[in-house]
Amino acid sequence: xxxxxxxxxxxxxxxxxxxxxxxxxxxxxxxxxxxxxxxxxxxxxxxxxxxxxxxxxxxxxx
Amino acid sequence: xxxxxxxxxxxxxxxxxxxxxxxxxxxxxxxxxxxxxxxxxxxxxxxxxxxxxxxxxxxxxxxxxxxxxxxxxxxxxxxxxxxxxxxxxxxxxxxxxxxxxxxxxxxxxxxxxxxxxxxxxxxxxxxxxxxxxxxxxxxxxxxxxxxxxxxxxxxxxxxxxxxxxxxxxxxxxxxxxxxxxxxxxxxxxxxxxxxxxxxxxxxxxxxxxxxxxxxxxxxxxxxxxxxxxxxxxxxxxxxxxxxxxxxxxxxxxxxxxxxxxxxxxxxxxxxxxxxxxxxxxxxxxxxxxxxxxxxxxxxxxxxxxxxxxxxxxxxxxxxxxxxxxxxxxxxxxxxxxxxxxx
Numbered sequence: 001x002x003x004x005x006x007x008x009x010x011x012x013x014x015x016x017x018x019x020x021x022x023x024x025x026x027x028x029x030x031x032x033x034x035x036x037x038x039x040x041x042x043x044x045x046x047x048x049x050x051x052x053x054x055x056x057x058x059x060x061x062x
Numbered sequence: 063x064x065x066x067x068x069x070x071x072x073x074x075x076x077x078x079x080x081x082x083x084x085x086x087x088x089x090x091x092x093x094x095x096x097x098x099x100x101x102x103x104x105x106x107x108x109x110x111x112x113x114x115x116x117x118x119x120x121x122x123x124x125x126x127x128x129x130x131x132x133x134x135x136x137x138x139x140x141x142x143x144x145x146x147x148x149x150x151x152x153x154x155x156x157x158x159x160x161x162x163x164x165x166x167x168x169x170x171x172x173x174x175x176x177x178x179x180x181x182x183x184x185x186x187x188x189x190x191x192x193x194x195x196x197x198x199x200x201x202x203x204x205x206x207x208x209x210x211x212x213x214x215x216x217x218x219x220x221x222x223x224x225x226x227x228x229x230x231x232x233x234x235x236x237x238x239x240x241x242x243x244x245x246x247x248x249x250x251x252x253x254x255x256x257x258x259x260x261x262x263x264x265x266x267x268x269x270x271x272x273x274x275x276x277x278x279x280x281x282x283x284x285x286x287x288x289x290x291x292x293x294x295x296x297x298x299x300x301x302x303x304x305x306x307x308x309x310x311x312x313x314x315x316x317x318x319x320x321x322x323x324x325x326x327x328x329x330x331x332x333x334x335x336x337x338x339x340x341x342x343x344x345x346x347x348x349x350x351x352x353x354x355x356x357x358x359x360x361x362x363x364x365x366x367x368x369x370x371x372x373x374x375x376x377x378x379x380x381x382x383x384x385x386x387x388x389x390x391x392x393x394x395x396x397x398x399x400x401x402x403x404x
Contacts, residue, residue, distance in 0.1 A: 007194070010211060014107035018100060024381075025096040032087065032388050035395070042399055 064368035079383025098377030113205030161192035223266035229259025234325035
């Protein structure tokens with residue numbers, strides 16, 4: 001295995017690049033899910049009548 | 063044919079990316095983005111780059127003594143004596159290949175059943191030293207003169223540059239929509255697109271600088287395209303400065319107007335300036351070819367290269383739409399809930 005990687009350095013580059021892009025994709029996916037939670041909690045708060053105006057910052061709870 | 067691949071890939075990416083509405087979540091968009099980029103990385107970086115003996119001879123002028131991989135078809139070798147072979151490459155060009163007695167026996171044993179890759183080193187114009195041997199895989203990438211292994215960066219540098227430009231065009235379109243309809247969401251999408259566009263332009267700039275270091279000798283070469291893209295980054299940096307310094311209702315209108323004018327400058331700086339000036343980049347005024355991606359020359363029409371490039375183009379465009387979706391939704395949340403001015 002080590003001999004193969006030594007003779008084919010572009011395979012190491014491929015593995016590292018794949019890991020970096022997979023990391024970015026996982027990060028983006030988790031961010032997306034957290035944002036959904038945030039959006040849902042906001043919708044629930046608004047439905048409970050905490051604020052009728054979404055631009056009213058004085059009454060909105062972040 | 064290859065232009066059809068590029069246009070179809072972009073068409074699919076734009077349809078999937080924007081089809082459901084850019085502020086709507088889409089699992090398909092995310093899966094296709096990661097899938098296409100992963101496939102592009104594997105097929106862009108794993109297959110060997112192979113050429114012909116003519117390529118090897120040309121390459122040896124730039125990089126004397128370096129090994130070069132040549133594709134030999136089934137039955138493309140004939141034994142001359144215990145240490146010499148007549149090797150015929152895929153283009154039919156024959157030279158003498160010299161190796162150890164053991165190596166010659168191995169090549170002969172395999173050549174009647176498999177296409178072979180011979181790693182060779184040029185000794186004289188018609189005499190090559192065999193340094194290694196392996197069976198040819200099904201997928202191989204073509205050799206691009208003077209680029210060699212460095213050609214693989216094309217699959218990242220060009221799609222990143224394209225995505226940066228595409229993001230600025232998206233910024234312009236949503237800015238026009240904002241100016242016409244005055245909907246907050248259009249302004250938020252325009253701002254998010256400009257920020258991601260700047261990220262991708264910076265990535266294209268960084269990858270280009272590394273490539274330039276190894277191909278042209280320096281990270282920055284005062285090349286007209288390098289300068290025009292630097293100017294483009296400065297123009298979009300000014301967009302963010304403008305947004306943060308104009309207060310009240312004027313902010314969005316001024317920013318949207320600026321984004322429309324900046325997009326005109328982007329077209330001029332990316333497509334016109336590098337073509338009317340002398341540049342190290344392909345496609346400049348003094349250049350006879352327009353580069354391995356766009357060139358209609360026969361040797362630039364390799365199907366594998368065109369397909370891998372198209373997949374990567376679609377993948378990175380989809381990644382941009384996914385990032386735009388997340389960033390724009392976050393900016394919308396911030397605007398509506400936290401009251402932060404975008």
